Amino acid sequence: xxxxxxxxxxxxxxxxxxxxxxxxxxxxxxxxxxxxxxxxxxxxxxxxxxxxxxxxxxxxxxxxxxxxxxxxxxxxxxxxxxxxxxxxxxxxxxxxxxxxxxxxxxxxxxxxxxxxxxxxxxxxxxxxxxxxxxxxxxxxxxxxxxxxxxxxxxxxxxxxxxxxxxxxxxxxxxxxxxxxxxxxxxxxxxxxxxxxxxxxxxxxxxxxxxxxxxxxx
Ligand SMILES: [Zn+2]
Numbered sequence: 001x002x003x004x005x006x007x008x009x010x011x012x013x014x015x016x017x018x019x020x021x022x023x024x025x026x027x028x029x030x031x032x033x034x035x036x037x038x039x040x041x042x043x044x045x046x047x048x049x050x051x052x053x054x055x056x057x058x059x060x061x062x063x064x065x066x067x068x069x070x071x072x073x074x075x076x077x078x079x080x081x082x083x084x085x086x087x088x089x090x091x092x093x094x095x096x097x098x099x100x101x102x103x104x105x106x107x108x109x110x111x112x113x114x115x116x117x118x119x120x121x122x123x124x125x126x127x128x129x130x131x132x133x134x135x136x137x138x139x140x141x142x143x144x145x146x147x148x149x150x151x152x153x154x155x156x157x158x159x160x161x162x163x164x165x166x167x168x169x170x171x172x173x174x175x176x177x178x179x180x181x182x183x184x185x186x187x188x189x190x191x192x193x194x195x196x197x198x199x200x201x202x203x204x205x206x207x208x209x210x211x212x213x214x215x216x217x
Pocket of ligand 1: 046047048070071072105107108109110111
């Protein structure tokens with residue numbers, strides 16, 4: 001790798017289009033954002049290139065504070081320093097976000113690796129990172145429903161969102177604010193092929209279409 005390696009041409013062209021065609025129409029927004037940020041939502045999702053938080057929520061710069069990693073995992077309290085927990089603390093304590101969305105997605109490679117550890121033989125760091133999804137693996141193995149690989153992967157994606165909500169709550173600064181009514185936690189799954197989002201309903205313990213939930217509440 002050389003220090004003067006050329007960046008991908010399509011990225012350079014994209015930046016040029018942003019500067020010349022997009023930015024001029026958003027100067028009011030960017031002049032406000034120059035002063036600082038006040039996002040109401042922390043959005044936690046996978047690094048998967050097919051998941052675009054701002055696209056699927058139709059939000060603008062400044063609206064979503066985002067944590068992304070393989071498998072949308074949040075290490076539980078008691079785990080030594082991680083970037084995830086530092087960023088979570090900043091979002092909740094310093095920025096005072098009012099909502100946290102954990103958004104898994106269909107066809108998640110991290111969840112696939114969790115179910116098939118032998119596929120991670122050449123990926124020791126991924127394998128180690130996935131220990132933060134151990135609860136997910138246990139939830140999937142507890143489910144006695146016979147299922148094929150695709151169904152088990154979907155089950156893992158859903159179980160993982162629930163497990164990560166619990167791991168979020170293991171952090172006292174999250175749990176205290178949720179108890180006080182200052183913070184709401186939401187579990188979503190984004191279906192890439194269908195362009196649909198389902199949300200976890202703790203009362204039915206099921207994922208339901210987000211639109212229906214919104215209209216019902
Ligand atoms: Zn993923």
